[in-house]
Amino acid sequence: xxxxxxxxxxxxxxxxxxxxxxxxxxxxxxxxxxxxxxxxxxxxxxxxxxxxxxxxxxxxxxxxxxxxxxxxxxxxxxxxxxxxxxxxxxxxxxxxxxxxxxxxxxxxx
Amino acid sequence: xxxxxxxxxxxxxxxxxxxxxxxxxxxxxxxxxxxxxxxxxxxxxxxxxxxxxxxxxxxxxxxxxxxxxxxxxxxxxxxxxxxxxxxxxxxxxxxxxxxxxxxxxxxxxxxxx
Numbered sequence: 001x002x003x004x005x006x007x008x009x010x011x012x013x014x015x016x017x018x019x020x021x022x023x024x025x026x027x028x029x030x031x032x033x034x035x036x037x038x039x040x041x042x043x044x045x046x047x048x049x050x051x052x053x054x055x056x057x058x059x060x061x062x063x064x065x066x067x068x069x070x071x072x073x074x075x076x077x078x079x080x081x082x083x084x085x086x087x088x089x090x091x092x093x094x095x096x097x098x099x100x101x102x103x104x105x106x107x108x109x
Numbered sequence: 110x111x112x113x114x115x116x117x118x119x120x121x122x123x124x125x126x127x128x129x130x131x132x133x134x135x136x137x138x139x140x141x142x143x144x145x146x147x148x149x150x151x152x153x154x155x156x157x158x159x160x161x162x163x164x165x166x167x168x169x170x171x172x173x174x175x176x177x178x179x180x181x182x183x184x185x186x187x188x189x190x191x192x193x194x195x196x197x198x199x200x201x202x203x204x205x206x207x208x209x210x211x212x213x214x215x216x217x218x219x220x221x222x
Contacts, residue, residue, distance in 0.1 A: 093206050097211065099152040100151055
């Protein structure tokens with residue numbers, strides 16, 4: 001499974017869009033890109049996933065580049081409750097579902 | 110919404126005790142998983158199950174066993190707890206082992222003294 005690279009931390013002002021980048025340059029054709037977040041002492045929460053096309057749900061949007069080597073998770077209007085560690089994962093199956101260090105998003109008032 | 114429920118949020122056990130961690134999901138998912146999460150090591154897969162009474166070893170099965178007698182329930186067993194099994198344990202389920210998201214419980218923080 002492809003490894004992913006994310007910045008260790010990012011800041012975002014409350015009410016503004018948070019754009020979290022992820023690099024997955026070794027992703028293979030059948031691997032999906034998943035995004036999760038984890039608030040301290042809780043289990044990871046699923047946010048969104050996609051293969052090639054951009055995706056949107058009630059929580060976020062996922063933009064995947066045409067070559068699939070990178071993606072961006074967009075939280076359109078960040079709130080203080082969005083402060084969490086965000087994980088980007090590229091995987092085909094969960095036998096090798098690798099959570100790296102993620103990005104610590106700090107949403108500030 | 111999928112709900113994955115782990116029976117305990119915090120557990121303290123003594124070395125050598127047999128420990129049972131229980132997990133129940135309410136979405137009729139075929140696939141269930143047990144991970145442990147440790148600082149700097151990310152999530153590591155202990156065991157998973159694709160069906161009732163079926164189990165497969167993950168990356169770190171040593172010292173653990175599992176039981177899946179009913180579709181909704183997946184139990185992790187520490188046969189003889191040791192201090193190096195102090196960790197956050199996470200249960201997850203999914204409708205498909207490929208291409209569908211994992212849904213996690215809130216975790217059990219186990220301390221072995």
